[in-house]
Amino acid sequence: MALHSRTTILSLPANATPAIEIVDLSLWYGKFQALHDVDLVIRSGIVTAMIGPSGCGKSTLLRSCNRINERLGYVTTTGTIKVLGHNIYDEEASRMQVRRQVGMVFQRPNPLPLSIRDNVLFGHRLHAVRRSSRADEEGMVEQALREVLLWDRVKDRLDRKATALSLEEQQKLCIARLLPTKPSVLLMDEPCSALDPEATSAVEDLIWDLRGNYSILIVTHNMAQARRASDECVFMLMGHVVEHTATERMFVAPKKQETSDYIEGRFG
Amino acid sequence: MAPSPLTGEPASAGQPPWAKALDHRDRGWWSDFAARTIVWLGGMSAILFIAAIFLFIATQGLEFMRHRLDIGAMLTGARWEPTVEPPVYGALPLIAGTAWITGVAMLIAIPLAFGAAIYIGEFARGKQREWLKIGIEMLAAIPSVVWGVIGLHVMKPIIQDVFGVQVGLNVLNAGIILGLMAAPIMATIAEDALKAVPDSYREAAEALGATRWQVVWKVVLPHARPGLSAAVLLGIGRAFGETIAVLMASGHRLMVPESIFDSAATLTATIAAELGEAAVGGDHYQMLFVLGLLLFVITFTINLLADWLVRGRRKSA
Numbered sequence A: 001m002a003l004h005s006r007t008t009i010l011s012l013p014a015n016a017t018p019a020i021e022i023v024d025l026s027l028w029y030g031k032f033q034a035l036h037d038v039d040l041v042i043r044s045g046i047v048t049a050m051i052g053p054s055g056c057g058k059s060t061l062l063r064s065c066n067r068i069n070e071r072l073g074y075v076t077t078t079g080t081i082k083v084l085g086h087n088i089y090d091e092e093a094s095r096m097q098v099r100r101q102v103g104m105v106f107q108r109p110n111p112l113p114l115s116i117r118d119n120v121l122f123g124h125r126l127h128a129v130r131r132s133s134r135a136d137e138e139g140m141v142e143q144a145l146r147e148v149l150l151w152d153r154v155k156d157r158l159d160r161k162a163t164a165l166s167l168e169e170q171q172k173l174c175i176a177r178l179l180p181t182k183p184s185v186l187l188m189d190e191p192c193s194a195l196d197p198e199a200t201s202a203v204e205d206l207i208w209d210l211r212g213n214y215s216i217l218i219v220t221h222n223m224a225q226a227r228r229a230s231d232e233c234v235f236m237l238m239g240h241v242v243e244h245t246a247t248e249r250m251f252v253a254p255k256k257q258e259t260s261d262y263i264e265g266r267f268g
Numbered sequence B: 001m002a003p004s005p006l007t008g009e010p011a012s013a014g015q016p017p018w019a020k021a022l023d024h025r026d027r028g029w030w031s032d033f034a035a036r037t038i039v040w041l042g043g044m045s046a047i048l049f050i051a052a053i054f055l056f057i058a059t060q061g062l063e064f065m066r067h068r069l070d071i072g073a074m075l076t077g078a079r080w081e082p083t084v085e086p087p088v089y090g091a092l093p094l095i096a097g098t099a100w101i102t103g104v105a106m107l108i109a110i111p112l113a114f115g116a117a118i119y120i121g122e123f124a125r126g127k128q129r130e131w132l133k134i135g136i137e138m139l140a141a142i143p144s145v146v147w148g149v150i151g152l153h154v155m156k157p158i159i160q161d162v163f164g165v166q167v168g169l170n171v172l173n174a175g176i177i178l179g180l181m182a183a184p185i186m187a188t189i190a191e192d193a194l195k196a197v198p199d200s201y202r203e204a205a206e207a208l209g210a211t212r213w214q215v216v217w218k219v220v221l222p223h224a225r226p227g228l229s230a231a232v233l234l235g236i237g238r239a240f241g242e243t244i245a246v247l248m249a250s251g252h253r254l255m256v257p258e259s260i261f262d263s264a265a266t267l268t269a270t271i272a273a274e275l276g277e278a279a280v281g282g283d284h285y286q287m288l289f290v291l292g293l294l295l296f297v298i299t300f301t302i303n304l305l306a307d308w309l310v311r312g313r314r315k316s317a
Helices: A057-066 A095-101 A114-126 A136-145 A150-155 A167-176 A197-210 A223-227 A247-252 A257-263 B029-067 B069-074 B092-123 B126-140 B143-164 B171-197 B200-208 B214-242 B244-249 B267-272 B283-316
Strands: A018-030 A032-042 A049-052 A075-083 A102-105 A185-189 A215-219 A233-238 A240-246
Touching: A018 A057, A032 A057, A032 A240, A049 A057, A049 A223, A057 A185, A057 A215, A057 A233, A095 A102, A095 A114, A095 B126, A114 A136, A114 A167, A114 B214, A114 B244, A136 A150, A136 A167, A136 B244, A150 A167, A167 A197, A197 A215, A197 A223, A233 A247, A233 A257, A240 A247, A240 A257, A247 A257, B029 B283, B069 B092, B092 B126, B092 B171, B092 B214, B092 B267, B126 B171, B143 B171, B143 B244, B171 B214, B171 B244, B200 B214, B214 B283, B244 B267, B267 B283
Parallel strands: A049 A215, A049 A233, A102 A185, A185 A215
Antiparallel strands: A018 A032, A018 A075, A233 A240
């Protein structure tokens, strides 16, 4: 179970390039402003959780980091988001390249209606100039599935439809299929909210294992989850970042009144 | 006995106090009953009419079909000469004409319809999308005789000029006209099939770095394939059954066509052109009903197949 405390602090140089650097980001859905001048630095190699009440803009902020927000035609964004030093809102930055660097896991597991193997290879095949050899592909599939601890469970049925897996397995597969394109950042939008407690704990453990190799930004409704499965925590309210600090500190000694009110359940 | 907590009346033995109220046939009950009966009749009428039409067609041609018709010879006979003595009823020219024209129609309709469906379903946004959908619906509502006139007076000279052929009313002309007629319906059905693909699939693929076109090609189209096949089948059914426009555009020549520049005749057009002149109950008259039966069976099979494709897929998904 995920009840054990995870207080290991990764020793990372503080001056490493941040995974994500958000400067003065504002975002409108039509006329409604969902984000107000957000400045935020997400350190690389750790798990950062974003918490806040519904509608506070945490999912919007997350979905700006791979520009998937732009699927909606009526979104306007100002400001910059740098991923590993490159502004992804530059005219030249290709959305497709950005999404290769920045993987995303959704609230409901959404494997494509293809085989398990084709799901894992989907992203890789999109970007590969030439189709890799079969042996290379098999190697990639095995490595990715091993990394999410799914290999032993599915290695004999790689040709089965991914949509037939259990929800937990589906969500792990959705993480696995991000890995072959070697992303640096993983965005997760409430990745456990559709899972039962046991699956939640399994996926949380997996996220914790992936940290270090990837910088992980995770949106969660579940404060206990933020507390046990993140290094740093961002509290948002009404489209503003209210507080951003180490997770232990936020839950023990928040600096802002709103943060402590929210954490203690006085609203939200 | 203790009074009921709801009504205050003493409950009668063995029956709860509200038992009577449940059995009460008030106005609401009767209006519900009437409405249910009316919609039931409406629903049943669909089956009833289909069965009645089938029986009508079958019985009109039955006597001739059973006693004086060699079905094998009819299907393969290359001469359709109902008015010479003795008459020859070889339906091959009509079957071949129908097949040729339908084939050409599909070559034109499938790319048009799928292109339109993909653009409207996956690329167009907002107002543009709405306008395009209205346009397609209006296109589908154009009466077929108008298409016939277009074939007769617009397509004919164009085909004669462009291809340098003598006869402008031919398989190509009828195929183009039929293709344009079938495309709007096919586009509508195909768009429904695309719409049925969950948006989470598109989002997942886009988040993995797919371009819009890659999303369409690798995710949406494969998943929508049964619905798209159904769209093609229904388009074929439409092309098969169309009569007046084909009669006007095809040249109505009762011979097996050898190229798309030959005039041709279809099953439907032949029935329409000859039934009025055939003596009621005579061999020719009955023979035309046999053709009708053949048409009925073909379109029925096509529709059933389309239905099965859509339904079967939904069950497995």
